[in-house]
Structures are given as structure tokens and as C-alpha cells.
Amino acid sequence: MDRAQTDTRIRGLIEPFNKKGVAIDDTTTFAGDLEFDSLTVMDFVAAIEDEFDIIISMNQQAEIENYGQLVDAVCKLQGD
Amino acid sequence: MTDLFSKFDPLIQQRETLLASGVEDPFNLVMEKVLSPTRAICNGRETILLGTYNYMGMTFDPDVIQAGKDALDNFGSGTTGSRVLNGTYQGHREVEDALKEFYAMDHAMVFSTGYQANLGIISTIAGKDDYIVLDIDSHASIWDGCSLGNAQIVPFKHNDIEAMEKRLRRIPEGAGKLVVLEGVYSMMGDIAPLKDMIAVAKANGAMVLVDEAHSMGFIGPNGRGVAEDQGVLDQVDFVIGTFSKSVGTVGGFCVSNHPKFEIMRLVCRPYVFTASLPPSVVATAATSIRKLMHGSNKRAHLWENSRTLHAGLKALGFQLGTDVPQSAIIAVIMPDLERGAGMWEALLREGLYVNLARPPATPANMTLLRCSLCAEHSSEQVQTILAMFERAGKATGII
Numbered sequence: 001m002d003r004a005q006t007d008t009r010i011r012g013l014i015e016p017f018n019k020k021g022v023a024i025d026d027t028t029t030f031a032g033d034l035e036f037d038s039l040t041v042m043d044f045v046a047a048i049e050d051e052f053d054i055i056i057s058m059n060q061q062a063e064i065e066n067y068g069q070l071v072d073a074v075c076k077l078q079g080d
Numbered sequence: 081m082t083d084l085f086s087k088f089d090p091l092i093q094q095r096e097t098l099l100a101s102g103v104e105d106p107f108n109l110v111m112e113k114v115l116s117p118t119r120a121i122c123n124g125r126e127t128i129l130l131g132t133y134n135y136m137g138m139t140f141d142p143d144v145i146q147a148g149k150d151a152l153d154n155f156g157s158g159t160t161g162s163r164v165l166n167g168t169y170q171g172h173r174e175v176e177d178a179l180k181e182f183y184a185m186d187h188a189m190v191f192s193t194g195y196q197a198n199l200g201i202i203s204t205i206a207g208k209d210d211y212i213v214l215d216i217d218s219h220a221s222i223w224d225g226c227s228l229g230n231a232q233i234v235p236f237k238h239n240d241i242e243a244m245e246k247r248l249r250r251i252p253e254g255a256g257k258l259v260v261l262e263g264v265y266s267m268m269g270d271i272a273p274l275k276d277m278i279a280v281a282k283a284n285g286a287m288v289l290v291d292e293a294h295s296m297g298f299i300g301p302n303g304r305g306v307a308e309d310q311g312v313l314d315q316v317d318f319v320i321g322t323f324s325k326s327v328g329t330v331g332g333f334c335v336s337n338h339p340k341f342e343i344m345r346l347v348c349r350p351y352v353f354t355a356s357l358p359p360s361v362v363a364t365a366a367t368s369i370r371k372l373m374h375g376s377n378k379r380a381h382l383w384e385n386s387r388t389l390h391a392g393l394k395a396l397g398f399q400l401g402t403d404v405p406q407s408a409i410i411a412v413i414m415p416d417l418e419r420g421a422g423m424w425e426a427l428l429r430e431g432l433y434v435n436l437a438r439p440p441a442t443p444a445n446m447t448l449l450r451c452s453l454c455a456e457h458s459s460e461q462v463q464t465i466l467a468m469f470e471r472a473g474k475a476t477g478i479i
Contacts, residue, residue, distance in 0.1 A: 039444060042216055042235065046243065055250045057211070057232040 001078060006052075007071050013051055014067075017044050026068025052078055098418065103425045106436040116140055117328075117456045122433055130451045130465060131435035135408050136297045136378055137456030138328030138368045147367035148329075148360040155359035163190075164345060167356030175366040179335055182369050183304055183319060187341040190333045190362070192354055194293055194322030195221040197332030200350035201289065201318060202260065203229035210256035213247050213281075215239065215272070217265055217443050219291065228350075231258070238265070238443065241276050248284035257286035263306030264294035267442050267450065268401035269409030271295075275310040282315060289318040294407060297326030297372045298379040298455070323365045326372060331357050331365055378455035382408055385453045385462050392466040397479040401448065411437075412449040412469075419476065420447035426472035432465060 014024065017040055022033055030036045036044065045056055048070075054077040056064075064070050099105060104123065113121040117137035118129050138144055151171055161167035172190060179188035191197040202225030206212045210231045214222060217238040226233045234251075236243040244259070251257055259281040261272050274290065281288050292305030300308030303326075307313040317338060323331035334344070345351060357365075383405075390405035393412060401411030414420030417438055424436040427449070435450040442448055457465075473479035 037445075042237070046237065049250070050246065053250065055211075055232075055234055055247060057234050058226075059232055 001075075003071060003075055006075050006078070009051060010048065010067075010071055010074065013047050014044070024067055026066065026071070028067045029065050030067075030070075031065070048074060054078060098421055101418070101421075103421045104428060106421055106424050109428075109433070114139075118454050118461060120433070122428070125428075125431055127428070127431050127433050128457075128461060128465060128468075129433050130453070130457075131433050132454070133294070133325040133452050134328060134454050134456075135294075135382060135452065136326040136328065136372060136375060137454045138326065138371070141328070141368065141371065143371065144328065144364045144367045148364040151359040151363035155363075157360070158358045159356045161355060162352055163356045164352050169356075169359050169362070171359045171362035171366065172356060175331075175362040175369070176333075178366045178369040179321075179333055182302075182373060183313075183335045184302075185319075185335040186337045186339075188333055188335045189341070189344055189348075189351065190331055190357065191351055192332070192357055193330060194320070194324060194332035195224075196350040196354065197320050197322070197334050198222050198291060199225045199228055200348040201320065201334045201344070202226060202258070203350070204344065204348045205287075205289075205318075206231035206256065206258045210258065211251045212258050212260060213244060213251075213286065214260040215244075215262065215265075217267065218260060218262065219266065219293075220441070222260055222262075222291065239270070239272055239277075241273065241280060244277060245280045245284070248281065248286060251284075257281075257284065258289060259286045260289045261291070262294075263290055263292040263299065264407040264409065266294050266409060267437060267446075267448060268411045269294075269405075269407045269450075270402050271299075271306050271406045273310075274307050275312050278307070278312045278315045287317040288315065289320060290316050291320040293320070293322045293325055294409060296321050297375060298382050298408065303372055303375060303379065323361075323368075327365050327368045329361050329364045329368065331361060375455075382453060382455040384459070385455070385457050386410065388459070388462050389451065389453060389465065392462070393469060396466070396470050396473060398469070398473065408453045410451045410453070412451065414447040414449060414478070417447045419478065420449060423472055423476045423478050424449060426476050427468060430468040430472055432468045432472075 111120040111122050117134045117139050120127055159167040176188040198221035206229050208230040212231045213234045216235040234247050236247050264271050278288050290307050295305040297303045299306055307316050319335045321333050323329045386405040386408050390410050399413040437448040437450045439445045
């Protein structure tokens with residue numbers, strides 16, 4: 001799966017969590033722009049993990065602040 | 081002024097707003113005198129204690145107190161040393177022997193607190209490239225044990241067996257795996273389906289650590305906890321526990337049948353680099369643990385108290401953390417922090433102390449009034465408690 005396809009699928013998954021309908025690009029941050037709290041993060045991460053059959057450990061999550069970093073991380077984790 | 085404390089400004093503001101409304105500070109209560117395991121003088125008022133985790137009421141047991149006094153006379157007030165240097169006295173050996181007997185396990189290691197037991201064991205056994213799979217509602221000491229170590233941390237939704245299994249299956253081949261669970265979750269007072277969860281963990285090649293802090297002494301045929309009650313204690317690699325609840329003093333421990341367990345005493349930093357428990361504390365703990373082996377009548381009364389309080393609060397219209405009583409903790413769910421603090425204060429004025437629990441300690445940002453029962457609460461006291469809840473609940477509009 002290339003980056004564009006991964007991006008499309010993540011965009012579909014993020015929709016129910018994007019309650020305020022924030023316009024999302026690679027620089028959109030989860031804590032700041034999307035106002036995700038820790039419970040939302042857990043549910044959102046679980047949705048991505050199940051969709052791509054990967055694990056994103058909390059150690060890896062700590063490095064992911066914005067949307068573009070998430071897409072990159074998912075691409076990398078699928079390749080591993 | 082902006083400095084390192086600026087990050088605490090929102091919390092300082094929230095506290096000031098709460099206290100400005102006139103309520104007593106729920107996090108600054110002083111017990112001026114403790115009359116028994118269930119009664120104290122708090123802020124000048126005689127108060128029934130319903131939030132102490134003193135499940136078996138051992139704090140005023142005459143044998144326990146005498147053991148502590150004897151140890152003070154014979155061994156002094158403190159050890160001034162690490163367990164691995166000058167801090168292991170006869171009493172430390174004796175309390176570890178008592179634990180081995182209580183759990184029928186080969187090894188027991190005593191820490192200075194329960195917090196340090198989780199911190200030490202979890203951070204030491206799971207190293208870099210190992211995976212810790214844990215319940216998202218785990219106690220702070222478990223999370224801090226994860227933070228102190230270098231393992232990959234993978235949480236799953238509370239008590240969700242399928243979510244746990246999916247994560248275990250995705251862990252790369254060859255990586256070490258530790259599943260961390262609790263018997264009783266202390267915020268809502270619910271128990272874990274350990275039998276099914278441990279079977280899944282074992283099928284996926286993981287070691288299992290279970291924190292039984294809130295079950296020791298009264299859950300399971302021998303009071304060994306939820307894993308014993310569900311018949312899977314022999315599948316648990318490490319049981320973590322504490323002396324600060326049913327045992328009635330302070331300290332923490334890990335018991336295990338692992339043949340190499342004793343090496344922990346040399347490699348576990350929160351065990352090595354701190355002073356050991358005072359002689360009086362290990363003496364009271366050892367005496368209390370041995371008495372808990374024969375506590376079946378007290379256990380039965382504690383369960384009766386838990387059932388009566390749960391049914392009574394439910395009938396009054398309070399929203400509770402569990403549909404049926406699963407432990408000696410009953411969580412009463414409050415609509416928000418302000419009204420929760422108001423209800424907490426109304427109860428205190430009635431002469432009842434419960435814990436006000438708030439985020440981030442609570443799941444799902446809830447405010448809880450957490451009640452923990454004691455085997456020494458009389459049936460009459462439980463009825464008195466219910467009447468206090470009814471008056472306070474109506475006065476504050478919660479029911």
C-alpha cells in the first residue's frame with residue numbers, strides 16, 4: 001500500500017473522532033488542533049491498529065504529534 | 081511570574097474555584113484521633129470511616145500491636161539501610177516466610193511500599209525490545225513501572241479480552257511479553273475476568289503479573305485474591321500486593337514460583353536503593369498476615385456489609401460503578417466534580433468519610449465517591465451509613 005492509499009484509509013478512520021470537523025493536513029496536531037484527550041487517543045489508536053493489523057506502542061505514539069507523522073509511522077509499521 | 085510551576089496554573093485555578101465555593105478541602109482532611117478501624121475524629125467531628133482500604137480491620141488488632149511494640153523494643157525504630165546491605169533483620173525474613181505460606185509460593189520479596197513493588201518488578205523484568213501489554217485502567221504504580229523501564233508499552237481497553245488478544249498476536253516473533261492485570265480495579269471496584277485473560281496470555285506465550293492489592297485477605301477460598309477465586313493462581317507468574325490495605329500497615333511485595341526469582345534482589349533498583357521497612361512494621365505485617373489465614377468469619381461479614389451497602393445505595397437511587405458488588409469497594413458516580421465535592425462535604429458533616437476520586441485517577445473523567453468497607457463495620461453502622469447517604473443525597477440534589 002502506498003502513502004496515498006494509507007492516507008485515505010486513515011482519513012476515513014479519523015472522521016468519527018474529528019467532532020469539530022477540523023480540516024486535516026499533514027501539520028494538523030492531535031492534542032492541539034483536534035483536541036484529543038487520552039481516552040480518544042486510545043480509541044483512535046485501537047481503530048488504526050485493527051485496520052492495518054499493527055501495533056503502535058505508547059513509546060511510538062509519543063513521537064507522533066501531527067497527522068503527517070502518523071501516516072508515515074503507519075506506512076513504516078506496515079513495511080516492517 | 082512564569083517559571084517551572086506555570087504548568088500547574090490550570091490545576092491551581094481549578095482548586096481555588098472549588099474552595100471559593102466554600103466546601104471543605106477534600107484533599108486536606110486531618111484525622112485528629114483514630115478511635116478504631118471504623119471511627120475517627122476528623123476536623124473535630126466523630127466520623128465513621130468508609131474510605132480507608134482497611135478491609136479486614138487489622139490496624140487495632142491486639143496481637144498485631146503487641147508484635148510491633150516488641151519489635152520496637154528489641155530491634156529499634158528503623159534499619160537505616162538497604163535490604164541488600166544492613167537492612168535485613170529477622171523480621172524481614174519472617175514476613176517473607178509468612179507471605180510464602182499465605183500464598184503457598186516459593187519466593188517472596190518485600191518492598192517498602194506497594195507502589196515500589198510494582199515500580200521495581202515491572203521496570204526490571206521487562207527490558208528494551210520486550211512488550212508490556214496492560215489494561216488502560218491500571219493503577220498509577222503500574223504505569224510508573226512502565227515509564228521507569230525501557231519496554232514497549234501497549235495498553236488495551238479495560239477488561240477487553242479480545243482487544244488484549246489482538247495486541248498480543250501482533251507482537252513481533254521472539255519478543256518477550258508481560259501481561260499486567262489487576263484482580264480488583266480500585267476506582268470502580270470491579271474485578272477482572274482473570275481466568276479467560278490469563279488463558280489468552282499464556283496461549284500467546286506471555287508471562288503474567290497480577291496486582292491483587294485490593295483482594296488480599298478476603299477474596300478467594302484462602303484470601304489469596306481474584307486469581308485464586310477463579311482457580312488460576314497457579315498460572316500467575318508474579319503476584320503483587322501491599323501491606324497497606326487488608327494487612328493494615330505499610331509495605332509492598334511480590335510472590336512468585338519462578339525458579340530464578342531471587343536474582344530480583346540484586347537487579348531491582350527500587351528494592352536496592354532505598355531503606356528497608358522499620359522492624360515494627362514488618363513485625364506487625366507478619367503477625368497480621370498469619371492471622372488473615374484464619375479470617376473466614378470476618379471475610380463473610382465483610383461480604384455481607386458490601387452486599388448490604390450496594391443494595392441500599394442502589395435502592396436510594398444512586399448510580400453505582402458496578403451492577404452487583406464485586407469487591408469491598410463501592411463507587412458512587414457523581415455528575416461532576418463540583419457536585420461530587422458538595423456531596424462529599426455533606427457526608428462529612430453527617431459524620432461519614434468516603435474518598436472523593438477525580439480525574440486523572442478515575443476512568444472516563446468521572447468523579448466518584450468511593451466507599452471501601454471494613455470487616456469491623458457493624459451491621460448497624462452500615463444502616464447508619466445508608467441513612468447518612470440518603471440525607472446528604474437529598475440535601476445536595478444528587479438523588
